[in-house]
Amino acid sequence: NAGVMQNPRHLVRRRGQEARLRCSPMKGHSHVYWYRQLPEEGLKFMVYLQKENIIDESGMPKERFSAEFPKEGPSILRIQQVVRGDSAAYFCASSPTSVQTDTQYFGPGTRLTVL
């Protein structure tokens, strides 16, 4: 059973460009969470999605950031008009259900560098 897959692993963008980060959850998992880890900081929740639905986006910046989890294909975190402050590691996690005791399994992350 393959783990959570994220790609690309490393992404370099210039200020003003768009960044698209992809996450494929573990097989059988329908719940996806995105977290961001800024340099020298802890992980911070961004958004929680189920197939075709955003359940909780309370951690997502109001502008330039969006997320989706379509019926088919991976979850996408999209950052428009990137700025240097967006440079961070973005981790995706999946779980089979939203039950509080379910473990969230993390992908290897995408390291975004904005030049």
Add this chain to the structure above:
Amino acid sequence: RKEVEQDPGPFNVPEGATVAFNCTYSNSASQSFFWYRQDCRKEPKLLMSVYSSGNEDGRFTAQLNRASQYISLLIRDSKLSDSATYLCVVNMFGSGNTGKLIFGQGTTLQVKP
């Protein structure tokens, strides 16, 4: 005040030592508690869940005190491979919360030969 607070360390200990990490959380609605391990900015990996009754997994023992909103992790007989950052994590599922994990900043452990 941060929702989950940890001493960032670093803790530098010799092999074979016993080391304890502490963590406090601010929201009494927190429902589930975990210790994750993160190596060199790689993805966090679940080390163990934490229960009020306390639980042990080999050299690792975790304790939860709900009244004090305090979580601990004890590592006995430290190995070089234990060197990592240990993340205290709470889940506030329920009461309008959706199961998102709240992470502490992490405590760095360096085990020396």
